[in-house]
Amino acid sequence: MSWLFVEFSDQAQVCQSGHTLMFEGFVVQLLQHCASTQAVASMLRLSWHSVDQIMRRAVARGMKRRDTEAIRHLGIDEKSFRAGHQYVTIMNDLDGGRVLDVVETRTTKATVKLLTSLAAKQRKQVLSVSVDMWNPFAHAVRKKVPQADLVHDRYHISKYLNDAVDAVRRQESRALKSAGDKTLIGSKYAWLRNPENMSDKQRADFDQLMTCELQTGTAWSLKNMFRAFWVLTSRDAAEYFFQYWSDAVDRSELKPIIKVKDMMARHLDGILNFTRHRITNAVSEGLNSKIQLIKASARGFHSFESYRTRILFYCGKLDMAI
Template identity: 25%
Template sequence: MASNPQLHLMTKLLNIEGVTVKSYQIIENIGITIYLDNNNKKAICPDCGKKTDKLHQNHYYVVRDLPFGEQKVYLQVNRRQMRCEGCPKKFSEDLEFVKKTRTYTERLKKKILSELLESDIKNVAQRNGVSEQEIETMLKEWGKELSGQKPSGLKRLGIDEIALVKGQKNYCVVLVDIDKKIIVGMVKNRTQVEIQKYLEAWGEEVLDQIEEVSIDMWKPYKNVSEALMPQAEVVADRFHVMKQVNEELDGARKKIKKAAFALKNNSEKSRLLSGIKKSKYVLLKNEEDLTGLEKEQLESLKKVAPTLQKMHQMKEEFRQIFEAPKDWVEGLFSLSDWLKDAISVFPKSCGTIIRWIGEIIAYFDRRTTQGVVEGINNKLKLIKRKGYGFRNFDNFILRSFLHWHFAS
């Protein structure tokens, strides 16, 4: 039998508030079993809120706790059933360190969830001696707690999407706190109705404090932002605007290359293709980042394709507009000048820029981009590819939120 100093030491090592170790034993090939006494003699009635010390019956059961070295640890817990003097009703007391009907402590759950950040459900379950179903229950429990929380201090909201299944145009919407660099929401269906419904659930106290909404140039995002957050400035992400220009430039390159292949004059065909082949990246890459060899390749391209030369020049001028420090007035004048020169070679991009001019020039005052959002999306893609034992969208959300909200 353990001495009082040993039990005192075990209580300190166990470090669970409100309990005292009354005995323990080490069972070979099983682990350490620790028997606990409750220090609190009174419990609070969940119905009337009064304290009572009237014991109806003891209820002993065993739960898993954090391991001690290589030894598994089991706690024999007494969740007493009490009788309220005020109601009078019978109830089971609440214990902070282990929830009702659970066979593991809260701190073991926290350890397991933190391990999921770097591993999969199956391996974490085997390593901790719990079932995969128990881990999914832990996740759902944690997710339920999280779902009741609303974003706090949200000033700049980023809205973007990620493909759930590549190539099938099946997107979910990702909502990001740009300043805190965390996910604050995920919407399964990328429709205006579903996005608006999700955001409305945050309530006016959250939506009214949002000052900026950063979006790509998808109209429903703008519609939702203006409907629910009229005080917020909608900012079109400069990199999505640049992407539009680059895509039109690359489309022109492909068209010229296709026309070159169709030529019957072999010498002319060879001349054009020698400059156009493998030119995509030198054409789209920032000019100042080109290597010496890439610069030579770009010059060869310009000689055989004057249209691409003009478009490349306009692309670089467009990019520089956003690189230089400007306010919205200077930005507007610069874009207006660019549009006059670029309309002949970038008709599609110019049309888009004109339609979104207000949201685009908002960038010059705010300088807000979706760089943070894109970084989070890249991490989400990695989570999605690896799977980690998550088999549906709800589990994907839990896994995603685990990375940015779980305090390890």
């Protein structure tokens, strides 16, 4: 790679790092096509620290260049950082499909800081914010963007319901197994699939399970029944459906499902707001998948700043050109 240094050393001015601006711009372009900082460092015979600093300067440039155009729909989500329940909170532009910023922890204070990273004019133009049913997120949204509707994310609700079905399955499987019945053993993923995603064989096997009149089958039916909520466009109809579904859940006497229903009832206004805005954190989930690949490539991060830099570099859609 020595030809690179010959070509770039005679061009442009030298930046603070000691590299020419032309060369630093080349490093940024290379990093955009390679998620491994170490791989780029090795290829260009640079230290990891030098490449990291180039990336940080690129992100700083990009963040300064961001305009204050209106952002109508925000998504706020958490992402694990290190082991031991350490998280970061990420704010996304749902229409633009980009990460706007990242802060440490998932507290109200941290989320307020995240929202404050938007210009005051932008905050006033936000129409809705898609969030999980995590109270610190809701408190921060009401404080910094009070005019925006809080919309609780259907993907998280689906996860809570899936977890409840699995809790019922595990309880029932233990009881059946103690009586010598192995019906539910190995069936975990069958209950997590939606009918349209089953192959013919999977559907046949699942139909056989459903004929056993299991508590798990009842839990699955209640979870699947709630999917009809998301196609309703009238708030009144959605509220009526939720009450109808809640009554069915109560009659089931299945504690894991009832627990999720009670949590949803406490946050019903945010769930009903979906009928108005039709937003979800699907964009956030897609960005989270990309962030997970970045984490895997880096084999973890020792500092929050390095983590934030890489998230914004690869997911922020920044103008980082020199």
